[in-house]
Amino acid sequence: MPDPEIDALRAALAVSPDNAPLRRHLSRVLVTRGLWADAETELRWLLRQAPAEGELHFELAKAFHAQGKNSEAIALLEARADADLAAAGELTLFAKVLLATGDKERARAVYERAVRADPSAADPSVGLQLAAVVRSDEEPSGEEMQREDAVEVERPKVTFADVGGMATVKEEIRMKIVLPLQHPEMFRAYGKTAGGGVLMYGPPGCGKTYIARATAGEVKAGFVAVGISDILDMWTGESERKLHETFERARRNRPCVLFFDEVDALGAQRSDLRFSGARHVVNQFLEELDGVRSSNEGVLVLAATNAPWHVDSAFRRPGRFDRVVFVAPPDAPAREEILRAQLAGKPQEEVQLGSIAAKTQGWSGADLKGLVDRAVEGKLREALRTGRPSPIRTMDLEKAAAGGGATTREWFATAKNYALHANQAGIYDDILKYLKLG
Ligand SMILES: Nc1ncnc2c1ncn2[C@@H]1O[C@H](COP(=O)(O)OP(=O)(O)O)[C@@H](O)[C@H]1O
Numbered sequence: 001m002p003d004p005e006i007d008a009l010r011a012a013l014a015v016s017p018d019n020a021p022l023r024r025h026l027s028r029v030l031v032t033r034g035l036w037a038d039a040e041t042e043l044r045w046l047l048r049q050a051p052a053e054g055e056l057h058f059e060l061a062k063a064f065h066a067q068g069k070n071s072e073a074i075a076l077l078e079a080r081a082d083a084d085l086a087a088a089g090e091l092t093l094f095a096k097v098l099l100a101t102g103d104k105e106r107a108r109a110v111y112e113r114a115v116r117a118d119p120s121a122a123d124p125s126v127g128l129q130l131a132a133v134v135r136s137d138e139e140p141s142g143e144e145m146q147r148e149d150a151v152e153v154e155r156p157k158v159t160f161a162d163v164g165g166m167a168t169v170k171e172e173i174r175m176k177i178v179l180p181l182q183h184p185e186m187f188r189a190y191g192k193t194a195g196g197g198v199l200m201y202g203p204p205g206c207g208k209t210y211i212a213r214a215t216a217g218e219v220k221a222g223f224v225a226v227g228i229s230d231i232l233d234m235w236t237g238e239s240e241r242k243l244h245e246t247f248e249r250a251r252r253n254r255p256c257v258l259f260f261d262e263v264d265a266l267g268a269q270r271s272d273l274r275f276s277g278a279r280h281v282v283n284q285f286l287e288e289l290d291g292v293r294s295s296n297e298g299v300l301v302l303a304a305t306n307a308p309w310h311v312d313s314a315f316r317r318p319g320r321f322d323r324v325v326f327v328a329p330p331d332a333p334a335r336e337e338i339l340r341a342q343l344a345g346k347p348q349e350e351v352q353l354g355s356i357a358a359k360t361q362g363w364s365g366a367d368l369k370g371l372v373d374r375a376v377e378g379k380l381r382e383a384l385r386t387g388r389p390s391p392i393r394t395m396d397l398e399k400a401a402a403g404g405g406a407t408t409r410e411w412f413a414t415a416k417n418y419a420l421h422a423n424q425a426g427i428y429d430d431i432l433k434y435l436k437l438g
């Protein structure tokens, strides 16, 4: 079909072929007409003149994709994405191309990155396609759902006795959760109803998840643990359904400890939560917590975070997480207890745990577990070599201690800044006390 505008532009270019703005104009017209092959030719010419021009790359990739030249499009977009040059819209296109080639996993990661960089880069068609992928690949079928229902809650064997140290945390949990469950009449007599939860924060590996599980074991309750990032679903508004389902699962199995890990992922300050709908998820979480639609009687809520400064302050209101406790690295006696627990049942001889505990200031429970693991491995290697097993001695533990270190330091470096400069209402006083700054 003759196109007077294109003909006129081509005629003009025949006279001055090096007129880049004119050629750019032609390329745009070709794109709007959907004449992708011609557009590709012009865009290639323009890119030779201006290889750094982002918009040209974007349009060329579009032209490739429109012609089904997906591997060319991927090569181009991949290079831009890897070099961090791709704008959010380009990443969305990249996700679309990847979807067209069947690479769902990668499409999903790239799309997530696009929406994170700029929520307005969201493309409902890509979102829906990815949601369909998630649904068919990951959602359990009806049958699986039933099976999941039968074994839906864990019944932990560990109790407070297995948890070394953490005296204050145990006391808070006992007051807020254990006793109201064991003596409901007493609490009722004083007009106190069960409800609200305990939020634990502190460096990783210091027993937050462990004590949550032990709480369930302590009161012989069920245990439902969820990572907030497992619930958040930026594409479809499935987050609300998943969240509600989680609370319902705990309610069906009361008494039940419902444990939310990484609650900071719901924090208002987090930029990746700017995607539309995030506010709804937070609000629904608060409603479920408040028991607006269904009672939470017998549901004991615990939550944990390594980044309390990102936790939405609405969570700390009365009846919600009104107890916020710092889970510090274990002190020397607690380190000794943890080491003893980790060594229990393993061949050992006169181990001086006091000296090891003294050398491991700042080590987390997980660090200490690693220490014992290393010592055991060393012994095992030795036994395999000599053909003769020998018990673990203090020296073996000392050697293992030299091969590790406290992983909590980095966390405290960050925490210190918040504790010194953003300590509203003294919420981080415990951090300052631990660091001997308060
Ligand atoms: N106080 C403790 N007593 C016994 N073991 C502990 C303690 N703290 C940590 N551990 C060990 O370290 C592991 C990691 O701890 P975890 O609860 O996952 O840490 P967090 O949730 O705080 O990151 C636990 O599974 C447990 O084996």
Ligand SMILES: [Mg+2]
Pocket (backbone or CB within 6 Å): 205, 208, 209, 210, 261, 304
């Ligand atoms: Mg944890």
